[in-house]
């Protein structure tokens with residue numbers, strides 16, 4: 001059976017049993033508390049919670065889907081027999097309709113009748129029970145009709161209660177289904193809403209959320225020893241025969257798939273959040289490929305072709321994004337490699353230096369450094385990030401004496417009070433400029449303009465940002481006008497300290513770092529910007545409920561160490577003096593204030 005046939009059979013099996021086929025949702029969920037779509041249930045969350053009506057939207061209470069999914073939690077396992085970052089999940093769902101008995105019956109029937117897997121290879125686990133959720137006797141009994149007692153195990157909360165992705169959502173007791181020793185499906189019986197503090201409250205209706213890992217079930221059905229030998233991977237693996245070892249070939253294949261699907265859903269490489277995940281995967285793929293071939297586009301192209309009958313791709317757009325990032329990376333890679341070779345051993349401090357100066361991600365340092373980087377752990381590397389963060393915060397404190405600078409935040413430098421005043425005006429102008437660029441420019445790959453660097457003196461500001469082409473004179477004028485309008489309106493600039501999570505939820509722009517300090521400063525620039533005096537009644541639409549002091553969409557909101565002026569009117573007139581390229585995909589604007 002090909003993977004195409006398995007897909008069809010799954011959809012048909014459940015369609016015949018009254019399920020409506022629903023297309024995969026994007027890898028980027030609408031829910032801002034989660035980075036990626038990690039399971040088929042995500043797009044159906046409101047139906048489980050009773051917040052949306054499945055009958056109205058799907059004509060019934062049963063749906064079936066094949067969902068694009070992405071899990072970065074398994075990234076260190078990629079290369080073994082069965083772990084991936086990007087994968088597809090076959091799922092079927094009931095919103096207040098059938099429950100355990102039918103679910104278990106169909107699972108068994110699909111495995112044995114449709115996929116022809118011998119029942120002797122099957123086993124299942126059910127929840128043993130604890131003080132919050134009782135033993136799942138109903139599932140146990142349902143499985144007993146098909147499997148002998150020694151093939152039904154009672155398992156703990158970690159394995160047999162499934163919680164929602166993100167801080168809260170529907171959850172319940174779960175069964176795991178195994179073929180030989182491999183887990184192929186999870187059957188979740190949604191009965192509770194689980195809140196942030198892990199409190200459970202019963203849902204208005206019970207639900208079923210079943211997810212099968214497509215790659216794994218294809219592997220088992222096709223009788224292969226690992227997922228990379230299935231027809232989902234074979235065409236890609238053929239291109240990678242020359243890779244230095246089996247493990248690296250698998251990593252390249254996994255990353256190429258993830259890269260294609262992430263870009264197709266609108267992610268562009270950057271230094272934060274989703275963009276940063278993409279950058280890491282892409283750079284690692286490029287570096288592994290470049291050790292033996294110049295053609296790093298071949299696997300990308302193959303993934304697009306392989307999945308073209310199931311998903312729609314803009315192949316050229318994907319290739320453009322990959323090439324742009326590859327160009328950018330190549331510029332620092334040679335030097336980074338040299339530096340890496342020069343080092344005798346690589347600890348976390350050195351690894352962080354390689355990351356900062358040459359853009360080498362943690363995984364790449366581990367791969368390239370091999371023996372030298374043996375002692376380097378992800379935890380130590382993350383710790384180094386944190387230290388660095390603290391250092392740059394400390395650097396933002398006023399420095400007297402020392403090297404004669406009154407202030408040096410890394411971004412802003414001033415030698416005396418007079419210079420500091422001017423640089424502060426330019427700093428606030430930089431925030432306005434960043435916000436205006438985002439409002440005016442629309443990058444073709446669907447991502448957004450990202451800050452790539454900023455350097456401020458008393459004379460001028462210099463702002464680098466990601467954008468694939470030269471700005472037109474009209475665009476420059478539009479940005480300049482928008483910024484000066486914000487100055488004329490004399491918006492209030494407010495600072496608020498909050499948790500990093502709240503800051504991101506409130507829409508603050510931030511550079512992605514692995515670890516942020518618990519409390520961060522957010523600078524908001526009008527209109528109706530943050531007002532500490534204002535106490536609104538409950539959440540305001542479009543805003544994070546915990547930041548109800550925000551009374552309207554601001555012009556700009558950024559995580560920042562300061563300093564800033566208190567009203568935009570203090571800035572003066574802003575003139576953009578130059579717009580130029582820094583490197584492929586990165587532009588630089590210089591501006592002055594009068």
Ligand code: SER
Nearest residue numbers: 039041186209210211
């Ligand atoms: N939500 C469960 C999982 O992700 C089943 O779909 O495994």
